[in-house]
Amino acid sequence: MTVESTAARTPRRSAGTTGTKSTAGKRAPAKKISATAKNAPGGDPELVQLLTPEGKRVKSAAYDKYVAGITPDELRGLYRDMVLTRRFDAEATALQRQGELGLWASLLGQEAAQIGSGRATREDDYVFPTYREHGVAWCRGVDPTNLLGMFRGVNNGGWDPNSNNFHLYTIVIGAQTLHATGYAMGVAMDGADSAVIAYFGDGASSQGDVAESFTFSAVYNAPVVFFCQNNQWAISEPTEKQTRVPLYQRAQGYGFPGVRVDGNDVLACLAVTKWALERARSGEGPTLVEAYTYRMGAHTTSDDPTKYRADEEREAWEAKDPILRLRRHLEASNHTDEGFFAELEAESEALGRRVREAVRAMPDPDHFAIFENVYADGHALVDEERAQFAAYQASFADAEGGN
């Protein structure tokens, strides 16, 4: 049994998608930029929510339409995505403990933010992640085992960004928001109606690069969505060390709307991101989405959160668990049965096994990989050093042969 992301995608990067729900094609002519940032639809809601922690569907005049046609099958799909992502994440954490990975950055608790936003993207959209967007990668159809290479230390990014329009993980905080903006400028120049989404954290909001990406995207009216997962912590620092007002408000001073969404509500994340992506497509420029969520685990496997935060905080957030919430909703709506959960459990197990096996089978890179891909067009010094390295390596073989 192989397990694949529900929507494994064919590689493509240009516009004119055949994606099911897209009305792909030429970009709408950019609307005149309004002099003041319009707020998100429905005024300035402090927190957009479509599902309560108890799984109750609440109405939203502004956002309901973005999930109006959603089928039970699609809801189960979202549930499945979250469960499998969490399973993958847990497996990776375990693999780190077993020494198979050097490090792991868990997304535990952020499944709804990532699956909701990830599923809102269209095939021809382009995603710029941080180092934690395993759930978004899943939605984009990136084979999850590919994500593990950099954490195992066999590469610095093990997939072709253009195969799934999912850029490599970026570790330097905030840097990718500018890449996303530039990419989006290019999309607009091409006249395509694709959109771009850039992920970043609450901590990242302090980086100058993020501010500059706001400026560039606003000035060029670039079709980009800034998706900030405010998981309350930047390693040991609470969000108050980065801002004294809610982060979504940051956008307005740059001339585009910001909205805060319940980041543990997959439906709300899906709806709000769809809204923001549609703005981008229709020439209305950038949007900031702040997904209000929680990093349930450590920052990475190297981190020890007991040093800086209390258990009670975690417990309070557990009650808002994104997976539990959708499960309650599915059950209350009679959209699921025993079989569904049993099948999903088996699928999870299979995924775990596949990941485990794939990681263990991952070979160490060839030594000469050091010298590969430093330059696209070559570089004399790299060639020289590679040759020296080869001679040096060979000298051991000689010495051993000579013994």
Next chain:
Amino acid sequence: MTVESTAARTPRRSAGTTGTKSTAGKRAPAKKISATAKNAPGGDPELVQLLTPEGKRVKSAAYDKYVAGITPDELRGLYRDMVLTRRFDAEATALQRQGELGLWASLLGQEAAQIGSGRATREDDYVFPTYREHGVAWCRGVDPTNLLGMFRGVNNGGWDPNSNNFHLYTIVIGAQTLHATGYAMGVAMDGADSAVIAYFGDGASSQGDVAESFTFSAVYNAPVVFFCQNNQWAISEPTEKQTRVPLYQRAQGYGFPGVRVDGNDVLACLAVTKWALERARSGEGPTLVEAYTYRMGAHTTSDDPTKYRADEEREAWEAKDPILRLRRHLEASNHTDEGFFAELEAESEALGRRVREAVRAMPDPDHFAIFENVYADGHALVDEERAQFAAYQASFADAEGGN
């Protein structure tokens, strides 16, 4: 006849000033930071104005109190400051044309923004300028001839920043806003009730450093005023290349108020800056003031604005001239007479002469200055290179002597 700034100040940098209007002393305990940025008093005025271009005093419920006690003498003082600053600036431009300066960055048109804000500062406040704040320097009592050293090419900043609490000119756009923020953090730590003011331009608003200074000042509630002179141009780029909404709005997303003031209205600039500085002193943290003004001249003497902007724009702004406006007001209020203007004219001439003479008399620096002040505690390599340089120089003397 020597001409000095009206308020030449004794050097001092700590709190507890004896400045006339200050209620100096210990800092008020920082108020609890409110969760949302309060707007400037009087709501969200698009442009604070106290004097119309025709010189008519208009009422402002919010800001009148900050200039309520202003005397005719003080009004004449502001006028004098602006006239002398403009005279100084014109002289510097002329000196550049004559080859005495390598470059000059004229403040023409920005006199009100600079004199108004500069006069709002208290002796123990600290100022971080760009390269164009000649009017602020004047208010701080920096000898104007000191400003010319870097433009003549004899030094990179010719005054002791701590003598007048006026930092050196900073050329790297935006960098000084972080210095100001750090300095203000220090003021707060000291428990002093001084304030800090950082100048920057509309172009600078795009730099990541400026955004980071907003974040740091907000998070630490630092007593700093960000004074942005929006002179409509960053060299050849109009403000629309930096933002699509008015710049003062930028502050709100960082959790502190922003206000736009008529930058050609010296009274309004004085009042608004006083308000902002008082906020800082009383523990209310940072404020952004956008002084809406116009760069009447070229960016610097190296620039040719005819390449990128139309004469009509300049002409429209000439009608709003900051000096003319105050003159009309003074005359309408019968605060001046012929004698005042005549005396000021003579003073201007004297200032021009003094500047001219001082610049022409400015000696080239000693060659060994290259090696001076690279390090405070010395550096072996600098010593070695200085010695080599000396020997090399001496070899010419020897050679010449030998001829």
Next chain:
Amino acid sequence: MAETMTSKSLPLAKAINESLRRALETDPKVLVMGEDVGKLGGVFRVTDGLQKDFGESRVIDTPLAESGIVGTAIGLALRGYRPVVEIQFDGFVFPAYDQIVTQLAKMHARSLGKVKLPVVVRIPYGGGIGAVEHHSESPEALFAHVSGLKVVSPSNASDAYWMMQQAIQSDDPVIFFEPKRRYWDKGEVNTEAIPGPLHKARIVREGTDLTLVAYGPMVKLCQEAADAAAEEGKSLEVLDLRSVSPLDFDSVQASVERTRRLVVVHEASVFFGSGAEIAARITERCFYHLEAPVLRVGGYHAPYPPARLEEEYLPSLDRVLDAVDRSLAY
């Protein structure tokens, strides 16, 4: 060289301008971006007239933020564009240093070769124009040390024209240092000549007694030094490196094996400058050939001084000749 239809005498700045124009004409993916590059045509007029002819979406005035400029250029390159980015002056490249070092330089390797970033970063550099602080620096060593980047600097109009063509065609990021004080120096440019490789040094003048190595603005000075030395009966070979990374050590070595003496000249501080790398490697390669240690002439370990001191700070004819004499005295 006889002036042909395709050969003309151009100032170096204009040669770059024409090269950019040609690139914009030839390849719709080429973009020019930076502060004031549009209507103004750049503070040195290197991009003069380009926006007028190619429009605001090909020749882009950017917000005043260097990290943003390079960062968005990376994004545009990811989308298939070939941005040529202008940094207004040498001293203003540092806000972009993070994007250049951690992103631009490394993304090709990070992606195991999947991603290419054909971005050219133009930087007018060096002193000698009487400018204020931050407008006269030579930071090339700070880029050459970083793998993933290529670093070049033309010394004359023809190289400026052709090296820009090649830099834009390169699939690697190229830091293109333009010798601003030579912007107005005219040179013959043949726009049809097939150029040599981008990273190959060129013997500017042959000589037998000592090799002078330089690049960018210092090549002319070395030629003058060779002229002066010739009058004293010394035959100096002058080598124009053209490229700092990769650095054509083979050509330097070949020259030094003949002349047995080497002096390296650059404006940047000597300490940790290009001269150090050249001295170290050439000494290793030519240990038994060298009659004298490799000598270096460059800036001091001090900030670039105010304009009235720059003559003393910069390598000068006398300082080069002094080093030549010291080398020959071994």
Next chain:
Amino acid sequence: MAETMTSKSLPLAKAINESLRRALETDPKVLVMGEDVGKLGGVFRVTDGLQKDFGESRVIDTPLAESGIVGTAIGLALRGYRPVVEIQFDGFVFPAYDQIVTQLAKMHARSLGKVKLPVVVRIPYGGGIGAVEHHSESPEALFAHVSGLKVVSPSNASDAYWMMQQAIQSDDPVIFFEPKRRYWDKGEVNTEAIPGPLHKARIVREGTDLTLVAYGPMVKLCQEAADAAAEEGKSLEVLDLRSVSPLDFDSVQASVERTRRLVVVHEASVFFGSGAEIAARITERCFYHLEAPVLRVGGYHAPYPPARLEEEYLPSLDRVLDAVDRSLAY
């Protein structure tokens, strides 16, 4: 060394911790600031417990913005404070590079000596800990080339303790590179011994056949190499530079005049690295003494590789010994 009341065995990281503690106790103007330095005590626990004991206004958790950290530290220094700034990892110093190069390094000179900026920038650096990208780099050359900065790197706990004391007391900005892979190595620290000068090299081991020069994490490797060579009857002198700028060329020269051979070892890429400067200058100073060219062992001109390749990338015992053999073969 006998353990006295004031002498104790400490891991290098803890030695820095105690040095910071002492500085915070002694001078109320000393501040510690950076990302996660407070409650967490830093990702390497170097600032462990300091915020608890000195409070949030002396040990400051900052927003996640390196330019902001260094820029505000400059402002605090202007106000009379002595900030010790932590950059979390080597690869994250670049967003602060502009503030360091254009402001921190130059303000003293810019002000004609009126302003002093006693700021220490702590950077855990180097590889060998199996980390992900950006966490294993050695960017010291990028700071040494910049005048106005001092650049040091201790190799052991005692130096870590004392050099930090001296760096904080220095009125100049000091970039303090901490060899993160030696953080857990224990060493004897005498907290009352009067240390030597901050910028003086130290002979770690005397020898007669060849000099090995290193600093920071590579000193230990060189000691091991000297041990191994001794078994083969070769006597290597090991010099710990301790300071990269200023660089104690006198001590290197004195050693090389005796041993006549020099190998420099560092983790950073060889190209434009410290070894280049040392080779160039020592060759100039010791031209007639050197029996072999100065050889360099260091990283390749390639991005620091993924963890599973770092052993091949980093200088190793064998690579050092190989260079020793090559040098001795001349």
